[in-house]
Amino acid sequence: MRGKLRDFAISLLSQDMAKQARQVEVITLIVFAILLATAWWLWQFQIDITVPVEEGREVVARMNIFELLLSKQ
Amino acid sequence: MRERLKILSNYLKLLLPYWDKSLLSLLSVGLLVLFGMATPLITKVLIDYAYPNRDLYLLTFLVLFGIVLFIFNTFFSDVSSYLDTFIHQTLSIDLRKNFFTKLLRLPLGYHYEKQVGDLMVRVTDDIDVIVDMVAEIVPVVIKTIFQLIALLVICILIDWNLTLLALIGIPFYFIQTRFFARRFEDLQEKSQTKESEIYTFYQEKMSNVKTIKSFNQEIYETDRLIDKLKGMFQLVRENLFLGLFNSFFDATLVTLWTSFLAWYAGYRVITGHITIGEIMAILVYLGQIHQPFMDFGEVYKSLATSHVSMQRVNEILEKEPEAYQDTRTFVLFQIEGKLKFDKVGFHYPDTEEYILKNITMHANPGEITALCGASGAGKSTIIDLILRFVEPSEGVIYIDKYDLKGVSLMTLRAYISIVSQDVIIFSGSVRENLQYGCKEVDEEKMIQACRDAEIHDFVMDLPDGYDTQIGEGGIGLSGGQRQRLSIARALYRDVKILVLDEATSALDSITESKIYNNMKKRIATKTVIMITHRPSSLKNADRIYVISENQISEQGTFDELLSKKGEFYEFYQAQVQESEEKMEEKMELLKFKKKLMKEKKVKEKAKKALKLSALEKKVLHLYYDERKTYAKIGKELGMEPYDINLIRKSAKDKLERLKELEVEE
Numbered sequence: 001m002r003g004k005l006r007d008f009a010i011s012l013l014s015q016d017m018a019k020q021a022r023q024v025e026v027i028t029l030i031v032f033a034i035l036l037a038t039a040w041w042l043w044q045f046q047i048d049i050t051v052p053v054e055e056g057r058e059v060v061a062r063m064n065i066f067e068l069l070l071s072k073q
Numbered sequence: 074m075r076e077r078l079k080i081l082s083n084y085l086k087l088l089l090p091y092w093d094k095s096l097l098s099l100l101s102v103g104l105l106v107l108f109g110m111a112t113p114l115i116t117k118v119l120i121d122y123a124y125p126n127r128d129l130y131l132l133t134f135l136v137l138f139g140i141v142l143f144i145f146n147t148f149f150s151d152v153s154s155y156l157d158t159f160i161h162q163t164l165s166i167d168l169r170k171n172f173f174t175k176l177l178r179l180p181l182g183y184h185y186e187k188q189v190g191d192l193m194v195r196v197t198d199d200i201d202v203i204v205d206m207v208a209e210i211v212p213v214v215i216k217t218i219f220q221l222i223a224l225l226v227i228c229i230l231i232d233w234n235l236t237l238l239a240l241i242g243i244p245f246y247f248i249q250t251r252f253f254a255r256r257f258e259d260l261q262e263k264s265q266t267k268e269s270e271i272y273t274f275y276q277e278k279m280s281n282v283k284t285i286k287s288f289n290q291e292i293y294e295t296d297r298l299i300d301k302l303k304g305m306f307q308l309v310r311e312n313l314f315l316g317l318f319n320s321f322f323d324a325t326l327v328t329l330w331t332s333f334l335a336w337y338a339g340y341r342v343i344t345g346h347i348t349i350g351e352i353m354a355i356l357v358y359l360g361q362i363h364q365p366f367m368d369f370g371e372v373y374k375s376l377a378t379s380h381v382s383m384q385r386v387n388e389i390l391e392k393e394p395e396a397y398q399d400t401r402t403f404v405l406f407q408i409e410g411k412l413k414f415d416k417v418g419f420h421y422p423d424t425e426e427y428i429l430k431n432i433t434m435h436a437n438p439g440e441i442t443a444l445c446g447a448s449g450a451g452k453s454t455i456i457d458l459i460l461r462f463v464e465p466s467e468g469v470i471y472i473d474k475y476d477l478k479g480v481s482l483m484t485l486r487a488y489i490s491i492v493s494q495d496v497i498i499f500s501g502s503v504r505e506n507l508q509y510g511c512k513e514v515d516e517e518k519m520i521q522a523c524r525d526a527e528i529h530d531f532v533m534d535l536p537d538g539y540d541t542q543i544g545e546g547g548i549g550l551s552g553g554q555r556q557r558l559s560i561a562r563a564l565y566r567d568v569k570i571l572v573l574d575e576a577t578s579a580l581d582s583i584t585e586s587k588i589y590n591n592m593k594k595r596i597a598t599k600t601v602i603m604i605t606h607r608p609s610s611l612k613n614a615d616r617i618y619v620i621s622e623n624q625i626s627e628q629g630t631f632d633e634l635l636s637k638k639g640e641f642y643e644f645y646q647a648q649v650q651e652s653e654e655k656m657e658e659k660m661e662l663l664k665f666k667k668k669l670m671k672e673k674k675v676k677e678k679a680k681k682a683l684k685l686s687a688l689e690k691k692v693l694h695l696y697y698d699e700r701k702t703y704a705k706i707g708k709e710l711g712m713e714p715y716d717i718n719l720i721r722k723s724a725k726d727k728l729e730r731l732k733e734l735e736v737e738e
Binding site for chain 2: 027051068070072
C-alpha cells in the first residue's frame with residue numbers, strides 16, 4: 001500500500017507541468033458539472049417540513065433546501 | 074494614480090496566457106465563498122426548525138447536505154490551491170525570463186553603471202513581490218467582492234436593519250488603511266534600496282577576497298557589513314512597529330464594531346424581531362463582514378508596497394535595448410574581415426572628455442595588428458567599438474566596405490571571437506565551455522583547437538578528460554590554464570576576426586611562442602587584433618599602433634617603430650626591463666623555494682630519527698598517565714627499574730627535541 005502511494009506521488013511529480021494543469025482543468029470542469037447537476041436535483045427535491053401533532057406529524061410546508069435555508073421564521 | 078494603474082495593468086497582462094486557469098481558479102474561489110456561507114444557515118434551520126419540532130428527517134437531510142458540501146468544498150479548495158500555485162510559478166518564470174532577456178540585451182554601458190547587487194535584488198526580491206501581488210490581486214479582489222455581496226444579501230434577507238448598521242464602520246476602516254499604506258510604501262522603498270546596497274557589498278567583497286586579505290582588512294570589512302546590516306535592522310524595526318500599530322487599530326476597530334453589533338442583535342431578539350437561529354447565523358456573518366474590508370485593505374497596502382518594486386523592474390523593462398535584431402540593419406553573410414577606423418572619436422554621453430580621438434587605422438585579414446600603450450590609453454575601448462558595445466561619437470568604422478552601424482549586431486558578433494584578460498569560465502564541463510556559443514559540435518575541430526592552444530594534454534590528464542567539471546563546484550584552474558582554455562574556445566569558433574586582449578598575460582614566453590606558432594596556419598585568413606604589453610607578443614605583430622593620450626601616436630612594423638626610437642622604443646625598453654626584472658624575481662623565488670625544501674627535508678629526517686618506539690611510549694604512558702613507580706613498571710615489562718628510568722629519560726629528551734623542531738617550523 002505504502003509503495004503504491006509512493007509510486008502515485010512520484011508519478012504525480014514526474015508528469016509534465018502544463019499537461020498536468022490541463023488535466024486538473026478537465027477534472028475541475030467535470031466536477032463542476034456534477035455540482036450543477038446536484039444543485040439542480042436539490043432545487044427539484046421538495047422537503048416536507050413537519051410539526052408534531054396529537055396523531056403523529058403534520059406537514060406544514062414543502063420547499064427545497066435553498067428556500068429552506070433562506071426562509072425567514 | 075493613473076501612472077500606477079498603467080504600470081499595474083502592464084503586469085496584469087502577464088496573466089492573459091493563463092486566462093483559462095485563472096477563470097477556473099476564480100470559479101473555485103466563488104464556490105468556496107458560497108459553501109462557506111451555507112454552514113451558519115444550516116445551523117439556523119437546525120435551531121429554528123429541526124430541534125424544536127423534533128424533525129429527525131430534516132436533521133438527517135441537513136447532515137447529508139453538509140457532508141456533500143464538505144466534499145465539494147475540499148475539492149474546489151484543492152483545485153484553487155493547485156491552480157494558484159501553477160499561475161504563481163509560471164508568472165514568476167515569465168517575468169524573470171523577460172527581465173533577464175532584457176538585461177542581457179541592454180547596452181554594456183548600462184551594466185558598467187549599474188551595481189550587480191542592485192540588479193540581483195531586482196531579479197530576486199522585487200520580482201517576488203510583483204509576482205505575489207499580480208498572482209493574488211485578482212483572486213483576492215474577486216473573492217472579496219463576491220464574499221461581500223453574498224454576505225450583504227444574506228444579512229439583508231435575515232435582518233436589513235442590523236445589516237445597514239453594520240456598514241457604518243466601513244469608512245473608519247478605509248481611513249486608517251490609507252493612513253498606514255502610505256507609510257508602508259515609504260518604508261518599502263527604503264528597504265529595497267538598503268537591500269540593494271547590502272547585495273552590492275557582498276558581491277563586491279566576495280569577488281575581491283584576495284585584495285581584502287592582502288590588505289588585512291577582514292575585520293574592517295566585517296565592521297562595514299555590520300553597519301549596513303544595522304541600518305537594515307533599523308528599517309525592519311520601523312516596519313515592525315508600524316505593523317503593530319496597524320494591527321492594533323485594526324483589532325480595536327473590529328472588536329468595537331462587532332461588540333456593538335452583538336449588543337444590537339441581542340436587543341432585536343429580545344424585542345422579538347428575529348429568532349435565536351437567525352441571530353446565531355447573522356452574528357457569524359457579521360463577524361465575517363469585516364474580513365472583505367480587511368482583505369481590501371491588505372490589497373491596498375500590498376499595491377502600495379509593490380509599486381516600488383514595479384517601478385524598479387519597469388526601469389529595466391522599459392530601457393532601450395541594443396539593436397540586436399534590428400530589421401533595418403543588414404545581415405553579413407560572408408566577410409573578408411577587413412576593419413577600418415576612419416577618424417573615430419569616442420566619449421561617454423554624459424561627458425565631453427574624449428576616451429579616443431581621431432583614430433584612423435586598419436586591420437587586414439591574414440595580419441596580426443597590435444595595439445599597445447600605457448594603461449587607460451583607450452586600447453580596450455577600440456575593442457568595445459569593434460564589437461559595438463559602444464558606438465563612436467564621431468567618425469566611421471567599416472567592416473569590409475560596410476559601415477558598422479548598419480550591420481546587424483547578431484551577425485557582426487557571430488564573426489568575432491574575443492579572448493580577454495579576465496577569462497570567464499562557466500560552471501560545466503570542459504567540453505561545454507569550449508563549445509560555448511557554437512551551434513555545431515565537431516569533436517575533431519575542438520581537439521585540434523585545444524592542441525593549438527597547448528591545453529589538450531592538460532585536459533586529457535583530468536579525471537574525465539573533456540567531460541571534467543570545471544568552474545564553480547568543479548576543478549579549479551590556474552590563470553594560465555584558464556587563458557589557454559579561452560584561446561581554445563576562440564579558435565574552436567573559427568571566425569573571421571580574432572581579438573586577443575592581453576590573452577597571453579598569464580602564460581610563460583615558451584608556451585606563448587608555441588601557441589603563436591600553432592596558430593600561424595589558422596590565422597592566415599583571419600584578422601587578428603591584439604592588445605598587449607609583452608615584448609614577446611609584440612614581435613609577432615605585422616603592424617603595431619601605439620596609443621598614447623587617447624590618440625594614435627605611432628604606427629608601423631616592429632622594426633620600423635624600434636628604429637624610430639620614439640615612443641614605442643621607450644615603451645618597449647620599459648617592458649623588456651620589466652620582463653627581465655620579473656625573470657630575476659622568479660629566479661630568486663625559485664632559489665628560495667629550493668632552500669626551503671632542503672631545510673624541510675633535513676627536518677623531516679631529524680623528526681624520523683626522533684620517533685618514539687613502542688616500548689618508550691608504553692613506559693611514558695605507565696609513568697605519567699598511570700603514575701606507576703619504576704619498580705612496578707619494570708615488573709610489568711620484565712625489566713630492571715634502572716633501565717626503565719633510562720628509557721623514560723631518553724623518550725622525554727626526544728619529545729622535547731621534537732617540540733623544538735615544530736616551533737622552529
